[in-house]
Amino acid sequence: MQPGDLRVALFSGNYNYVRDGPTQALNLLVGHLLERGAAVRVYSPTTDTPAFPPTGDLVDVPALPMIGGRGEYKVARGLPPAVRRDLAAFAPNLVHLSAPDILGHRAxxxxxxxxxxxVASLHTRFETYPRYYGLGFVEPLIVRLLTRFYNRVDQVMTPGRSMADLIRGWGVTTPTSIWSRGVDHARFNPDRRSTEWRRGLGIGDGEVAIGFLGRVVLEKGLDIFADVSRLLTARGVRHRVLVIGEGPAQAWLAERVPDAAFAGFQRGDDLGRAVASMDVFFNPSVTETFGNVTLEAMAAGVPVVAARATGAVDLIEDGVNGFLVPPRDVAAYADAIQQLVEHGTRRTAAGAAGHAKAQDYRWEPVNEAVVQTYLSVMARRAGTS
Structure with missing residues (x-):
């Protein structure tokens, strides 16, 4: 079988109505599949106001707004008859599941x-979300549901070895392979840094900007971020928090870090400028499977302080291009950031090391690995390998 023989039905809980790391990865993958001659049809909830145009053919799946104050996301109700008819007409020979939601289970x-x-791909650690909303007791149940989901497919693609090890620990016995992530090196590089842009946000030339990048939501570890900033202030460590992104918890964070500079949502080359204008990227999230934002910061020459968790452990060499810290150890985070704030040469060296490592992450070979995984699965099922 050749790539042009593939007919892929891709199921996603969010393909283009909210812009985030998974949606960008999925759209880039579909673009690569189409370039390789594969036929692709995407099934996902949609909105009248998508964040960006979809790559490829997108079929709407009826959905309801997610509860719990996260109505910007939608939950599909399953596979209604109209979608089933469309699937039958398309006649896929491979189904790719990108989310373990109702739609994914039905597919x-x-x-x-x-x-x-x-084939299933892992993009988010959904089992960690309830702990940020006072529902941590349901985490074991979610792990069991996720384990069942991933044991019902032929192959699971994880973004790094740490996620493969994690799901193995849950009891997932399905073969795994790596679908890593790439970065746009023309957009994310140290040359994008702008002192003028920083000044426009009120960040002084002598202040070290500690950056947050991503959706401003509680599950990104905002409580830890705020506590660490307050501790640095109490220690007299001169810094400014720079928040790049928007989200429902923005007012919550602004109340707890009142002197933070909020740059809002950035896109395209403006995003590259914003990331390069950080001095330290702080990512206390434990919900990442890879951490696209971490890779973007590295490519921009920004040292990273991150939780010792999935994703970050595949990217950060502790003490080389940043620091890995026990996930909720506020004092240890503050210690690591203080080192980078107070020692400019160490900060510069760590940023350069991250930039060098990021050069290995490029989208074309990363997405070609998915094509080869598809072909391997098809050959295995046909008994030809």
Whole structure:
């Protein structure tokens, strides 16, 4: 089988109505598949006001707003008859599941009953979300559901070895392979740094900007971020928090870090400028499977302080291009950031090391690995390898 023989039905809980790391990765993948001659059809909830145009053919799946104050995301209600008819007409020979939601579960069942190959990719650690909303007691149940989901496919693609090890620990026995992530090196590089842009946000030339990058939501570790900033202030460590992004917890964070500079949502080359204008990137999130934002900061020559968790441990060499810290150790985070704030040469060296490592992450070979995984799964099911 060749790439042009593939007919891929991709299922996503969010393909283009909210811009985030997973949606950008999925759209880039679809673009690569189309370039390789594969036929692709995407099934996802949609909105009248998408964040960006979709790559490829997108079929709307009816959905309801997510509860819990996260109505910007949608939850599909399953596979209604109209979607099933569209699937039958498209006649996929491989189904790719990108989220373990209701839509993903129904799609797996649909494919299993028809003997169609099934591949799943991991993008978010959903099992960690409840702990940020006072519902940590349901985490074991979610892990069991996730384990069942990933054991019903032919292959699981994880963004790094740390996630593969994690799901193995849960009891997932399905073969795994790596679908890493790339970065746009023309956009994210040290030359994008702008002192003038920083000044426009009120960040002094002598202040070290501690950056947050991403959706401003509680599950990104905002409580730890705020506590660390307050501790640095109490220690007399001169710094400014620079928040790049928007989200429902923005007012919450602004109340706890009142002197933070909020740059808002940035896109394109403006985003590259914003990231390069940080001095330290602080990522206390434990919900990442890879950490696209961490890689973007590295490519921009910014040293990283991150939680010792999945994603970050695949990217950060502790003490070389940044620091890895126990996830909720506020004092240890403050110690690491203080070292980088107070020692400019160490900060510069760590940023340069991260920039060098990021050069290995490029989208074309990363997405070609997915094509080869698809072909391997098809060959295995056909008994030819």
């Amino acid at each position: 797996i069942t649909w494919a299993r009953r028809r003997g169609i190959a099934r």
